[in-house]
Amino acid sequence: MSADIKGDNQPYDDINITPMLDLAYVLLVTFIILTTASVQGVKVNSPTTQAANNLAKPQTRAITITADGGVYLDAYPVDLEQLRSTLAQYKAANPALPVVLKADAAAQYEKVMQVLEVAKQLDITEIGLVTKRATGD
Template identity: 70%
Template sequence: MSGDVKEDNQPYDEINITPMLDLAYVLLVIFIIMTTASVQGVKVELPHTRNTASLAQPQTRAITVTLDGAVYLDAYPVDIVMLEQRLSEFKGNNPSLPVVLKGDAAAHYDKISEVLEICKKLGITEIGLVTKKSAE
């Protein structure tokens, strides 16, 4: 009779690796998503300076002027009229609105001065110009 009863205390001959594979696939997907995520913005060639200060304020708005004269507000393309409207809305919500201006080093100066005139017209006084630190 003891030969017919199967003992439950026998060690397993193989390990079930399905839960471990599920975890590995989830981690792989998370790793792929995290490495391919990009920072919002428009790529421009920044001018070089010796000292750069970083502006890490949460309400800062970024205005980008590309080489071909296109204007972007927080990575969204805008024209000059729309830029003024949006900045006016942001200024209404935050009276001390800081603005960062990223202009391509070879961009036309008249487009950058036009953006600066809009900031002056709206009373935006906290304006930072983004540059790269040059190698000495």
Template identity: 75%
Template structure:
């Protein structure tokens, strides 16, 4: 009987690392999901403001206007008519469709107003303008 007590109180020769590996895998998957979930788009030079803030929400649609006036919806080039049709379809699926408008600082103002008119016609009320924080 004393032999059984000795084996129960004997020190462990190895450490069970399975719980640590489980945690590492969960953290790895979380990191991968968060880094790939960022909004994809076209690179533009946004105007700078003092009150720049993050407007990204899940299911937010990004409209980008480049310096030369090209319009993109979620990184895909579209015309104004195509933009109106696609936003109408998205709006029917999500009545509170949030939209972010990202335009180059040197974009013709007319293009921005045309896109805003489309949003107004479709009754898209959640629209944000992307800017960069001004450096002092």
């Protein structure tokens, strides 16, 4: 009887990693299924309507002023007159037109004020100024 007890207390020669691999495969398959399901979405054939202009659309416009004084509207270079006419068209389509102004830190203050003056003349009140968050003190 002592020989049976001695045989049970011997150390293992190998480790069974099958349960760990099973868990790893289950997690991998779950991750793949969840990722592809969220990316693909559901495809539908949208109906057409004559009242498309009345539907809500995200129409935030971005005005960028570079360090050398260049003005861009949605990544397209414009002068102040083109900016005024284009923003007037957008404002006519959306009275609550939101605009964000992103100016280089080295841009001339006068150019920023000219762009803000154009927005004021067009009665654009939803204006956001883009800045970077300061790190540290």
